[in-house]
Amino acid sequence: DAGITQSPRHKVTETGTPVTLRCHQTENHRYMYWYRQDPGHGLRLIHYSYGVKDTDKGEVSDGYSVSRSKTEDFLLTLESATSSQTSVYFCAITRSLYNSPLHFGNGTRLTVT
Amino acid sequence: QQPVQSPQAVILREGEDAVINCSSSKALYSVHWYRQKHGEAPVFLMILLKGGEQKGHEKISASFNEKKQQSSLYLTASQLSYSGTYFCGTWATGGGNKLTFGTGTQLKVEL
Numbered sequence: 001d002a003g004i005t006q007s008p009r010h011k012v013t014e015t016g017t018p019v020t021l022r023c024h025q026t027e028n029h030r031y032m033y034w035y036r037q038d039p040g041h042g043l044r045l046i047h048y049s050y051g052v053k054d055t056d057k058g059e060v061s062d063g064y065s066v067s068r069s070k071t072e073d074f075l076l077t078l079e080s081a082t083s084s085q086t087s088v089y090f091c092a093i094t095r096s097l098y099n100s101p102l103h104f105g106n107g108t109r110l111t112v113t
Numbered sequence: 114q115q116p117v118q119s120p121q122a123v124i125l126r127e128g129e130d131a132v133i134n135c136s137s138s139k140a141l142y143s144v145h146w147y148r149q150k151h152g153e154a155p156v157f158l159m160i161l162l163k164g165g166e167q168k169g170h171e172k173i174s175a176s177f178n179e180k181k182q183q184s185s186l187y188l189t190a191s192q193l194s195y196s197g198t199y200f201c202g203t204w205a206t207g208g209g210n211k212l213t214f215g216t217g218t219q220l221k222v223e224l
Contacts (some may be wrong), residue, residue, distance in 0.1 A: 033211070033212075035214075041216060042115065043155070043202075058211060090155070097204065098142040098162075099142075106154050
């Protein structure tokens with residue numbers, strides 16, 4: 001199994017508070033992704049990184065920011081959490097584009113009250 | 114823009130076959146298929162590259178029609194362990210460094 005760890009696994013927070021989710025990999029893969037999963041929507045891309053300090057927006061990036069200061073760590077920050085950001089968040093990594101599988105972390109279940 | 118999957122849900126008796134379809138409006142480099150069990154992370158099944166290759170994984174196989182930007186996942190002689198949600202993911206040409214997933218197909222296999 002690919003070495004990818006998400007933390008925390010579960011978090012409950014209040015509306016308006018900042019939240020940071022961490023994704024850590026030991027595979028030295030260049031590409032890292034943050035998806036959120038909600039019923040009826042499947043997996044939707046929030047942000048992704050194609051190298052250290054190189055990031056780009058996905059389809060549902062509003063209200064989220066990311067940072068990647070080291071190859072192994074990709075952080076997702078909710079600057080001011082809202083109830084609509086209650087979701088399961090998955091980090092994924094891949095070695096190369098389009099011909100290499102994505103390997104997913106175990107997910108973080110975030111509840112914003 | 115997410116690829117469209119059909120059907121949204123299917124219930125099978127053990128031993129029956131099923132087909133799950135994935136359609137994109139964009140030209141594609143490749144199509145990925147993943148399966149997710151309840152409460153777990155998605156797990157990679159296979160990749161279909163441009164060229165119409167058909168890949169196999171045990172009793173699960175898939176095809177990719179590059180001209181129509183369509184892929185189909187074939188599950189034959191289904192087993193209880195096949196239950197879960199199946200997602201296709203597409204790499205679009207000119208679509209950036211990202212895999213876009215469909216909304217999923219819930220598959221339940223019963224005795």
